[in-house]
Amino acid sequence: MRRKSVEHDECPMSQAAEDIGDAWTILILRNLFNGMNRFDDLQKHLEIPTNTLTDRLKHLCEHGILTRKKDEDDGRRVTYRLTPKGGDLYPILIALAQWGENWQPSPKGKRLHLLTKATGEPIAKVRVTDQNGRPLKPKDVVPTPGPAATERAKKLYSKSW
Amino acid sequence: MRRKSVEHDECPMSQAAEDIGDAWTILILRNLFNGMNRFDDLQKHLEIPTNTLTDRLKHLCEHGILTRKKDEDDGRRVTYRLTPKGGDLYPILIALAQWGENWQPSPKGKRLHLLTKATGEPIAKVRVTDQNGRPLKPKDVVPTPGPAATERAKKLYSKSW
DNA sequence: CGGTATCCCATTTGATACTG
DNA sequence: CAGTATCAAATGGGATACCG
Numbered sequence: 001m002r003r004k005s006v007e008h009d010e011c012p013m014s015q016a017a018e019d020i021g022d023a024w025t026i027l028i029l030r031n032l033f034n035g036m037n038r039f040d041d042l043q044k045h046l047e048i049p050t051n052t053l054t055d056r057l058k059h060l061c062e063h064g065i066l067t068r069k070k071d072e073d074d075g076r077r078v079t080y081r082l083t084p085k086g087g088d089l090y091p092i093l094i095a096l097a098q099w100g101e102n103w104q105p106s107p108k109g110k111r112l113h114l115l116t117k118a119t120g121e122p123i124a125k126v127r128v129t130d131q132n133g134r135p136l137k138p139k140d141v142v143p144t145p146g147p148a149a150t151e152r153a154k155k156l157y158s159k160s161w
Numbered sequence: 162m163r164r165k166s167v168e169h170d171e172c173p174m175s176q177a178a179e180d181i182g183d184a185w186t187i188l189i190l191r192n193l194f195n196g197m198n199r200f201d202d203l204q205k206h207l208e209i210p211t212n213t214l215t216d217r218l219k220h221l222c223e224h225g226i227l228t229r230k231k232d233e234d235d236g237r238r239v240t241y242r243l244t245p246k247g248g249d250l251y252p253i254l255i256a257l258a259q260w261g262e263n264w265q266p267s268p269k270g271k272r273l274h275l276l277t278k279a280t281g282e283p284i285a286k287v288r289v290t291d292q293n294g295r296p297l298k299p300k301d302v303v304p305t306p307g308p309a310a311t312e313r314a315k316k317l318y319s320k321s322w
Numbered sequence: 323c324g325g326t327a328t329c330c331c332a333t334t335t336g337a338t339a340c341t342g
Numbered sequence: 343c344a345g346t347a348t349c350a351a352a353t354g355g356g357a358t359a360c361c362g
Contacts, residue, residue: 012261021182095253100173103246110307146271
């Protein structure tokens with residue numbers, strides 16, 4: 001989406017969404033987290049047009065979420081890998097998966113189980129907590145504008161609209 | 162985004178992203194979590210075109226994320242509120258905010274602090290954990306297709322591509 | 323107040339073909 | 343293998359005007 005009226009760096013939330021909120025991008029990241037890291041594996045598995053895949057990969061590389069490296073043995077071969085910044089998207093993807101599975105269930109049952117490798121138990125639900133691990137609801141959290149907050153953000157959080 | 166080749170209910174992750182991944186939608190949800198629940202407050206604060214706002218609100222209502230209720234006193238007045246399904250998006254929004262603040266910092270400093278109301282301390286970083294609260298990395302988690310998984314998903318998670 | 327209805331235009335999508 | 347090039351078609355964005 002291209003917007004005129006909303007400054008680009010206004011909100012860390014929507015800025016993040018702009019970078020990864022696209023559905024193709026989410027699918028690509030999902031596959032990368034599962035170890036699929038070559039152009040044509042992605043293309044075949046997702047059935048994504050090659051130019052769209054190029055576009056998304058380029059965008060992810062430019063934003064430091066992926067690295068693109070040529071294989072040293074085979075110069076034609078390219079590998080995409082998650083950077084630390086990319087790897088840190090993991091909680092977001094898992095939270096999306098849990099929400100989707102929970103609230104938009106398939107009539108046929110579960111699509112995806114996320115199990116702890118060590119024990120085989122399901123992982124915990126991703127939550128917002130305080131430093132001691134106590135769950136927090138929206139009303140328990142105070143969003144406070146920092147020095148780089150826009151006027152708009154300050155307005156929102158001061159509730160003087 | 163409209164796609165042809167990817168079945169609509171394939172992946173809970175990308176399906177969730179389709180529902181809320183749009184940047185306007187994220188901004189609207191953010192404002193709703195902050196208690197802004199009227200059409201024209203949203204419109205003025207976000208400077209979003211009215212038809213786009215209508216579109217996003219309708220979509221969110223149709224997907225059970227918001228309710229639209231007319232004020233009993235003033236029949237002209239309408240209020241949008243988060244449903245439980247909508248409220249459960251909170252961890253996703255917070256995770257997006259934390260990632261954006263962390264990895265796409267503004268040169269001027271922090272834009273948003275998220276503080277625990279009870280203590281004033283920053284909230285914890287949203288993480289993926291096991292049932293005992295121990296942090297899990299992608300390699301510690303086994304994604305397992307459930308009964309409703311598509312062939313494509315099974316293929317991905319079996320790594321036989 | 324809370325929207326609809328139009329309109330136009332920039333962008334994006336996906337198909338197809340081609341290349342180093 | 344990993345893309346580029348091209349292109350027609352769809353779509354979505356935003357401005358403006360209007361309505362119950």
